[in-house]
Amino acid sequence: MKNFLKATVAIGALLGAAGGAYAECGIEKGSVRILSNDFEALHVVASAAETCASDTVTVTKNQTSEHKNIQVPALTTDPATYTVAMIATNSIMPLLNADLIRPLDDYVAKWGQDVQENQLIRVDGKVVAIAFMANAQHLFYRDDVLEANGIAVPQSYEEVLAAAQKLRDAGVMQTPLASAYKPGWDLAAEFVNTYLGTGGEFFKDGTAEADINNENGVKVLETMKAMSEFMTPDFVTYDTNAIKPIWEAGDLALSISWGSRAGAYIAADSPAPEIAKHTKFAAAPTIDGKGIPGAALWWDGFVIAKNISDEDAEASFRAMMVGISPDNIKAHEDAAVWLVKGYEATAAAVGVADDVAKGARPYPMVPYMGLLHTAIGDNLAEFMQGQESAEQALADATAAYTTAAKEAGFIH
Amino acid sequence: MPHRTFLAFIWPSLLAMILFIAVPIVSVGYQSLYVEHPQVMTEVESCGPFGCKAELRVDADAMRTLRAESPAGRYNGFSTYANASHLAFRNIGEIWRQSDSLGQFASLVMNLPFYKALVFTIAYTFIVTPLVIVLGFFIAVAVNAIPSAYKGPVIFFSLLPMIVTPLIGALVLFWMIDARGVIGATLQQIVGDPQLSLKASPALTWATLFVYGVWHNAPFSFVVFYAGLQTVPRDTLESAMVDGASRWERIRYVTIPYLMPLATFIALMQLMDNFRVFEPIIGFSAAANATSLSYLIYSDLRSGDFPLYGSAAASSMLTILGVVILLTPVLIRTWRDFKRKA
Numbered sequence: 028m029k030n031f032l033k034a035t036v037a038i039g040a041l042l043g044a045a046g047g048a049y050a051e052c053g054i055e056k057g058s059v060r061i062l063s064n065d066f067e068a069l070h071v072v073a074s075a076a077e078t079c080a081s082d083t084v085t086v087t088k089n090q091t092s093e094h095k096n097i098q099v100p101a102l103t104t105d106p107a108t109y110t111v112a113m114i115a116t117n118s119i120m121p122l123l124n125a126d127l128i129r130p131l132d133d134y135v136a137k138w139g140q141d142v143q144e145n146q147l148i149r150v151d152g153k154v155v156a157i158a159f160m161a162n163a164q165h166l167f168y169r170d171d172v173l174e175a176n177g178i179a180v181p182q183s184y185e186e187v188l189a190a191a192q193k194l195r196d197a198g199v200m201q202t203p204l205a206s207a208y209k210p211g212w213d214l215a216a217e218f219v220n221t222y223l224g225t226g227g228e229f230f231k232d233g234t235a236e237a238d239i240n241n242e243n244g245v246k247v248l249e250t251m252k253a254m255s256e257f258m259t260p261d262f263v264t265y266d267t268n269a270i271k272p273i274w275e276a277g278d279l280a281l282s283i284s285w286g287s288r289a290g291a292y293i294a295a296d297s298p299a300p301e302i303a304k305h306t307k308f309a310a311a312p313t314i315d316g317k318g319i320p321g322a323a324l325w326w327d328g329f330v331i332a333k334n335i336s337d338e339d340a341e342a343s344f345r346a347m348m349v350g351i352s353p354d355n356i357k358a359h360e361d362a363a364v365w366l367v368k369g370y371e372a373t374a375a376a377v378g379v380a381d382d383v384a385k386g387a388r389p390y391p392m393v394p395y396m397g398l399l400h401t402a403i404g405d406n407l408a409e410f411m412q413g414q415e416s417a418e419q420a421l422a423d424a425t426a427a428y429t430t431a432a433k434e435a436g437f438i439h
Numbered sequence: 440m441p442h443r444t445f446l447a448f449i450w451p452s453l454l455a456m457i458l459f460i461a462v463p464i465v466s467v468g469y470q471s472l473y474v475e476h477p478q479v480m481t482e483v484e485s486c487g488p489f490g491c492k493a494e495l496r497v498d499a500d501a502m503r504t505l506r507a508e509s510p511a512g513r514y515n516g517f518s519t520y521a522n523a524s525h526l527a528f529r530n531i532g533e534i535w536r537q538s539d540s541l542g543q544f545a546s547l548v549m550n551l552p553f554y555k556a557l558v559f560t561i562a563y564t565f566i567v568t569p570l571v572i573v574l575g576f577f578i579a580v581a582v583n584a585i586p587s588a589y590k591g592p593v594i595f596f597s598l599l600p601m602i603v604t605p606l607i608g609a610l611v612l613f614w615m616i617d618a619r620g621v622i623g624a625t626l627q628q629i630v631g632d633p634q635l636s637l638k639a640s641p642a643l644t645w646a647t648l649f650v651y652g653v654w655h656n657a658p659f660s661f662v663v664f665y666a667g668l669q670t671v672p673r674d675t676l677e678s679a680m681v682d683g684a685s686r687w688e689r690i691r692y693v694t695i696p697y698l699m700p701l702a703t704f705i706a707l708m709q710l711m712d713n714f715r716v717f718e719p720i721i722g723f724s725a726a727a728n729a730t731s732l733s734y735l736i737y738s739d740l741r742s743g744d745f746p747l748y749g750s751a752a753a754s755s756m757l758t759i760l761g762v763v764i765l766l767t768p769v770l771i772r773t774w775r776d777f778k779r780k781a
Contacts, residue, residue, distance in 0.1 A: 123497070124499065152484065158487060263638065392485060397744030
């Protein structure tokens, strides 16, 4: 019944939107071509932008997880293959470096009535992107399992480890923890998250030289190693997607995962409704008594390509305004943690909101962070499996980063 | 054949080879000598949903001028080949001075990304290739001996591993060896160790990849040998039978010598194929324990925000060099045979 209602409302909304498209978007003519990553929240935005299509306005989209690899070449051509690129904290960097983004100040002044000040991404005073959602990793926990064993919701990594030990000792679960420790991007993301929780910086002040082989780095690695002791032996191959079915099988009590995945964990149509009901979220654990959640804050947003006609740019901006309009977001408030006006945090947004409230730090938005992220991801696996020391792993990561940064021209 | 006629026949494929093989290799070689221009960076204020911060940014205008002057990048000579991500001469020197024993030296060298990948690549090539040849040969002999009514279906099933897309085949096995998968869980039962993981331990990951390699490649060698078996001269086999040779002796003294050129052909193809092992590493998410030269190229181009073209080009050139060194003995042998016949 509930689904039927939902479907009816959705169809009604679609019909309404389609019927009133021209009037609602008010775009005279132009071509809107959207490139984005491929997940629920971005589908919501792109689908709404598509309703602006009319006899004189074309709207096309390409939503692919390969977006990061094609965005620079696609926006370099003149005219650019795409007029809009949806990007995140890290993926805007290559576009900024190559100067492929159009400043949006005039567009915001004219058509951005619904955009709030904190949605504007400014570089050197100019608006380069509009953010519409936030994302961060945080703690997922099973309140029934914790309650039954008299465990309070863990606030710090020390408490997470103590809780895991307690569950193991009580014979409830041998391996109650999971986190995306797959070498490469995922493992590095976990390191970056936890490292941010130490309050440390990744680079020596004002330079591109990495500064992770220090006390903070070692502490982070030791914590991650301790966490892995409570994970299944295959933990080294698990990414975010691999963890969800194990969670749904009821084999996990605590996990650190992405806020953007939280909605799916507690969705009404979850394959394991009992577990979905008892899945709760909280801020990422703190480390070393610093009180900062070990999570990087990310934003997702969009940019308008530089190499396109002003007409297409205007059409694209206005179509995207429809995509992230408060009405559309209101209709899909479960899909993400939105930054849009009028959005109120839902049950799935608790974790990210808690991260922000407790002072989590943003993912570093510097041009060479991607190189460090890669170097970290490629060099921690041996430590995680006990084949080398934390210092050696950090030295290897630093060396790999330095070599790559030299080749990319960031270190001379 | 007169040289003129030979040339008339060969020029279309020669042209294609120059266009699609030689020119790209030369261009990759050229690229490997260059790296990105030094980035001109300025500190600017940048703001977002989570606050403002003064951060370094690339000065796009200044970079454009630099790129217009020299589009290939900054000339770096052979430094990319020598750096820590490739041949790492300086690191090896340091390691040599630091280490007390050969064992320690070897383990420290294995910690350098290029050598780590090279060792796995070589191990994979030299373990999988002979096993594929031997296994393929025995499958062919066995299939050749079964009644002709069953031959069709048996050949079809023997070929399946080769028909399956490599990445899909790897993924299927990957899930089967998971601690919760059919093979992984069974092995845990048999060994009696709930912590046993085929994915976590380096030795078991290597073994898994080797097994996968043999499983995937054996059908190729089987097909070639099976075709060869059909042409083994019957009268030689029969006269061997008359002389009282057993089944094994017939295989040993008639079939194997007769099929030797085919074995050389398979060895050649397999050495080349296995040296650029790549898909199983992705399919098995094995990068933590096993990387190959091809994987290094992939990782240079795909991970991170900037493709490291120079580094990937250098790895490619080193891979080509590796293939050449590997094939030299086989090619010399073929050349000698050719001269002897001439």
